[in-house]
Amino acid sequence: MPLIPKPVEEWYKEFSKQEKIWIAIALAVAIILAATTLSWPLIDPKHEVPSSAREFNPTAYKEIANNFSSIYNGKLVPPNTDIYIAAQQYFWSISTLVLKKGVDYRFHLGSLDVIHGFTIVGNGTVYSIMVMPGMEYVFTMNFKNAGTYYVICSEYCGYGHGSMRMVIEVVA
Ligand SMILES: [Cu+2]
Structure with missing residues (x-):
């Protein structure tokens, strides 16, 4: 039927x-x-992030980021200094970033291999950027509160993903 x-x-x-x-x-x-x-x-x-992204040369960027880390790891980054961070399986190029409270800092962020996630947690601040390989992300951050912040990787990037940690100390 x-x-x-x-x-x-x-x-x-x-x-x-x-x-x-x-x-x-x-x-x-x-x-x-x-x-x-x-x-x-x-x-x-101000919360439109990232403010810009451009293609980059990972080899050259790695050198810039390592250079930045060798000067400023664990030391106060003076205002008006650009911050360069490279993400790589399974670490950030700098382990302790020391910043001054209430100052605008320009961050540069790039991945040298796979997708990583740059996520800042602590003191009520949550900030997150996906870091695609081959791109350099530039954004400005201003920490309003002093204290300890943690950066974790928020994109699963392999077996050592959980160990990708970095500390941001914001001082008054
Ligand atoms: Cu990861």
């Missing part, structure tokens, strides 16, 4: 009051979400 669709008049029912209420709620939520998403850059323009 062939299946013949029933005529519309046989199955169509007006929307009930409850259905109309749900449609109105869903529409309102969609409008609120769209409005807040689109207006976010106006409300908080």
